[in-house]
Amino acid sequence: MHPPLFLSVFWLLPLALTQEEVLPLDCVPRKFVPYHRDNAHMFHEEGVFNYSTMLLREDLDLLVLGTREAVYALDLNNISKKLASVKWEVTQQQKAECKNKGKDPELECKNYIRILHKMEDNRMYVCGTNAFDPECDYMSYADGNLALENKGEDGKGKCPFDPFQRYASIMVDNNLYSATSMNFLGSEPVLMRSSPVSIRTEFKSSWLNEPSFVSMAQMPESEKSAEGEDDKVYLFFSETAVECDCYNKLVVSRVARVCKGDLGGQRTLQKKWTSFLKARMDCPVLESQLPYIIQDTYRWCDPQQHWKNCLFYAIFTPQSDTSDLSAVCAYQVSEISRVFAEGKYKTPVPVETSFVKWVMYSGDVPVPRPGACINNEARKAGINQTLDLPDRTLQFIKDKPLMDQAIQPIGKKPLLVRRGATFTRIIVNQVQAADGRKYNVMFIGTEQGTMLKAVNYEGEMFIIEEIKLFQPPEPIKILKFSNVTGQLYAGSDYGAAQIPLASCERSLSCLDCVLARDPYCGWDKVVGRCIQLSNSQRELIQSVKGGDASLCPNADPVKPVNQSIWPGGNLKLSCPLPSNLAKTSWEQDNRPLNPSARLQLLQDGLLILNASGSDVGQYRCLSVERSKTDEYTTTVAEYQVRIASAGSGDGQILFPQAQTDGPTVAGLQAIVGLLVVSLLFLLAWNFYKGHLPLPCGKKNSKQSQESHEEGGLNSTVPYQEAQRPALAEDKPLVSGRDDGSSNNNHTRGEAPFSAAGEESDAPIVNLSSLQYIDDESEI
Ligand SMILES: *[C@@H]1O[C@H](CO)[C@@H](O)[C@H](O)[C@H]1NC(C)=O
Ligand SMILES: *[C@@H]1O[C@H](CO)[C@@H](O)[C@H](O)[C@H]1NC(C)=O
Ligand SMILES: *[C@@H]1O[C@H](CO)[C@@H](O)[C@H](O)[C@H]1NC(C)=O
Ligand SMILES: *[C@@H]1O[C@H](CO)[C@@H](O)[C@H](O)[C@H]1NC(C)=O
Numbered sequence: 001m002h003p004p005l006f007l008s009v010f011w012l013l014p015l016a017l018t019q020e021e022v023l024p025l026d027c028v029p030r031k032f033v034p035y036h037r038d039n040a041h042m043f044h045e046e047g048v049f050n051y052s053t054m055l056l057r058e059d060l061d062l063l064v065l066g067t068r069e070a071v072y073a074l075d076l077n078n079i080s081k082k083l084a085s086v087k088w089e090v091t092q093q094q095k096a097e098c099k100n101k102g103k104d105p106e107l108e109c110k111n112y113i114r115i116l117h118k119m120e121d122n123r124m125y126v127c128g129t130n131a132f133d134p135e136c137d138y139m140s141y142a143d144g145n146l147a148l149e150n151k152g153e154d155g156k157g158k159c160p161f162d163p164f165q166r167y168a169s170i171m172v173d174n175n176l177y178s179a180t181s182m183n184f185l186g187s188e189p190v191l192m193r194s195s196p197v198s199i200r201t202e203f204k205s206s207w208l209n210e211p212s213f214v215s216m217a218q219m220p221e222s223e224k225s226a227e228g229e230d231d232k233v234y235l236f237f238s239e240t241a242v243e244c245d246c247y248n249k250l251v252v253s254r255v256a257r258v259c260k261g262d263l264g265g266q267r268t269l270q271k272k273w274t275s276f277l278k279a280r281m282d283c284p285v286l287e288s289q290l291p292y293i294i295q296d297t298y299r300w301c302d303p304q305q306h307w308k309n310c311l312f313y314a315i316f317t318p319q320s321d322t323s324d325l326s327a328v329c330a331y332q333v334s335e336i337s338r339v340f341a342e343g344k345y346k347t348p349v350p351v352e353t354s355f356v357k358w359v360m361y362s363g364d365v366p367v368p369r370p371g372a373c374i375n376n377e378a379r380k381a382g383i384n385q386t387l388d389l390p391d392r393t394l395q396f397i398k399d400k401p402l403m404d405q406a407i408q409p410i411g412k413k414p415l416l417v418r419r420g421a422t423f424t425r426i427i428v429n430q431v432q433a434a435d436g437r438k439y440n441v442m443f444i445g446t447e448q449g450t451m452l453k454a455v456n457y458e459g460e461m462f463i464i465e466e467i468k469l470f471q472p473p474e475p476i477k478i479l480k481f482s483n484v485t486g487q488l489y490a491g492s493d494y495g496a497a498q499i500p501l502a503s504c505e506r507s508l509s510c511l512d513c514v515l516a517r518d519p520y521c522g523w524d525k526v527v528g529r530c531i532q533l534s535n536s537q538r539e540l541i542q543s544v545k546g547g548d549a550s551l552c553p554n555a556d557p558v559k560p561v562n563q564s565i566w567p568g569g570n571l572k573l574s575c576p577l578p579s580n581l582a583k584t585s586w587e588q589d590n591r592p593l594n595p596s597a598r599l600q601l602l603q604d605g606l607l608i609l610n611a612s613g614s615d616v617g618q619y620r621c622l623s624v625e626r627s628k629t630d631e632y633t634t635t636v637a638e639y640q641v642r643i644a645s646a647g648s649g650d651g652q653i654l655f656p657q658a659q660t661d662g663p664t665v666a667g668l669q670a671i672v673g674l675l676v677v678s679l680l681f682l683l684a685w686n687f688y689k690g691h692l693p694l695p696c697g698k699k700n701s702k703q704s705q706e707s708h709e710e711g712g713l714n715s716t717v718p719y720q721e722a723q724r725p726a727l728a729e730d731k732p733l734v735s736g737r738d739d740g741s742s743n744n745n746h747t748r749g750e751a752p753f754s755a756a757g758e759e760s761d762a763p764i765v766n767l768s769s770l771q772y773i774d775d776e777s778e779i
Helices: 005-022 092-100 333-342 376-380 391-399 510-515 665-689 701-710 712-733 767-771
Strands: 031-033 041-043 053-057 062-066 070-075 078-087 113-118 124-128 135-142 145-148 168-172 175-181 189-194 212-219 232-240 251-259 277-281 293-300 311-317 325-332 346-352 355-360 416-419 423-432 438-446 450-457 460-468 478-482 487-491 496-500 521-524 529-532 561-565 571-574 582-588 599-602 605-608 617-626 631-643
Touching: 041 078, 053 113, 053 478, 053 487, 062 078, 062 113, 062 124, 062 496, 070 113, 070 145, 078 145, 078 496, 113 168, 113 175, 168 212, 168 232, 175 212, 175 232, 189 251, 212 293, 232 293, 232 311, 251 293, 251 311, 251 333, 277 333, 293 423, 311 333, 311 423, 311 438, 325 333, 325 423, 325 438, 416 450, 416 460, 423 478, 438 478, 510 521, 510 529, 510 631, 561 571, 571 631, 605 617
Parallel strands: 031 460, 561 631
Antiparallel strands: 041 496, 053 062, 062 070, 070 078, 113 124, 124 135, 135 145, 168 175, 175 189, 212 232, 232 251, 251 277, 293 311, 311 325, 325 416, 346 355, 423 438, 438 450, 450 460, 478 487, 487 496, 521 529, 571 605, 582 617, 599 605, 617 631
């Protein structure tokens, strides 16, 4: 399979250059998997929108899905199966009141389910925005039915009023922790625990300043703690920085935490958190001046290890429109914990009239330490609960809840940076690869309805694939993972999708399977298929860190496809790019082909214009993909091109076969010639009048993905233009056999390095077949 040395050098050069340019900044998914209804189990109910709240009930084998005005109980193994549903609609009166307050009756004055949590008694706690008048209720699932109890609990401070406002919540020990706005205007943000005695944050800009809440997580920090520590609840959000002495508003990312046992203070901070501390979170992307803004987090813990080894994965997007990068940073919980437990505080100092500067506090810190949970040391001093805390400690934390030090990510830089697709949600799953090592795989939802699957291999960012889950593109609003089913669940405004962690069978060749560097997948030599590691007892070929495919058996040779071309006509030889990291090149009669005005290289093939006798020969399309260890060349397609003639007997020509052995041959030829001329004239006339569709340049989804860095569109434009005048005379070349060319899996068995899941045209495509309308939704 390896080409002669001079060829590899010839192709390696441009490849090396582009990789140098792209890799350090961001990375491109190796594959783009277009939308296909078989990619995922889908759930969608006619007329129902906003599938954005999920609760996994693995104990009941259910996915509970909250939407606008309804809750669904779906089969956790196949969410297309609806088991039960319950409506929770606003009344006409509620809607009218909401409308009177100036809200949009069809959009805002509805009940958006925002909170779904499991209670200790197996019921569920559910809250909705309820036409800007949030309400909560209890819900149970029994005998295949979902039922609400109509308790009508006040949802203020638990659930947002405004369905467009971000919020966060978590249920810990049957207590709801919620971060949202507690008034109609959305101007009173709180972090609140709804327990018999509710505890919340102060209304002070130094506590929460126009926040946008992102997520919450609990950490069992009391576990085996020698200091008698308390468990904590972490809150991630972004807010306008108070500490910034700048003219413009600056938004920063934050992590805050409170102690589970916090009961508030006795006089100072009554029914308020005494343990609310917050710190800035940094995710340094390039030399970016403005801090990136946190959008979602995922707590990843190894069940076998101490909580100190848990990680928070967080996604970030830029705060100005000047950049289109998104990033993932990971943080050690122990590092966050250390900053809160030992770090210095920031304090406001008045500089001029009405201007305050925040600086590091270097004075005496009261004992017990402000913001600390009650631990053994405090208990020894007779402080058994936060109600016993001295005023000095409480006053300090009331004024200075912000830590001086910012939290830095592991490695002080992002694990992943991607240009173009705005990240919205993240899930992380650990998998043991064939090399025995464990890798954390990131699954990232985007604004464009796609999901990225990415790994950071010892500092090297690698995006295995980008799968389109929702068509038309709809932002992914929620992402969940069940370790019982091993499936991912995503929700958008138009529906929910369930997908497995890996679909190895999309790789059709060993090379593709191994170069994908997917730790879930390996090539089984015995059955000749790419399969999931966990489903196989046999040894599989896999090389995730290096992408070393040298163990792959040689692929079957490609069957050459015969193609005919009319003198002066045009022909497109198709060669779909097997991977976004590969480069294709062409050989004519075993020599590198030099592109010219007549021989144009396209993103997905080669276009021969105004053909002549010199174009006859053998054409081979090669793909070179470089991995860390080597570069791999495969033949994607091979064509035998010859000049067609009326008498050639070529099956692709639509002419009636001319009899060559009869007295009337000359006469027949004359008639055929006449027919051809009139046919051509008719066709040309029809095109001119617009009765027949002009072929559209195939706007490959992959092409648009890449166009920003490859200038991919440049090659399409002249191509489209070039086709039009060529069409009429080309019409006779229509062959009846490429009717399946828009079919996805047509290349199966023909190209050893098939672009699995791509819009892979069969290699047997001539120009006229481009007239088929590409129904992207079918692919
Ligand atoms: C709910 O879905 C509709 C339909 O797509 C969308 O227009 C609306 O913005 C969504 N509402 C929220 C709160 O996301
Ligand atoms: C999933 O459920 C849907 C709806 O009941 C059904 O049509 C489909 O065949 C199921 N798929 C599988 C793989 O069980
Ligand atoms: C704290 O608890 C200890 C033991 O439970 C008790 O002896 C002590 O009096 C308590 N202190 C206060 C201030 O309540
Ligand atoms: C799934 O995760 C939970 C806790 O997150 C754990 O208790 C359970 O053992 C895990 N189950 C499996 C099958 O890994």
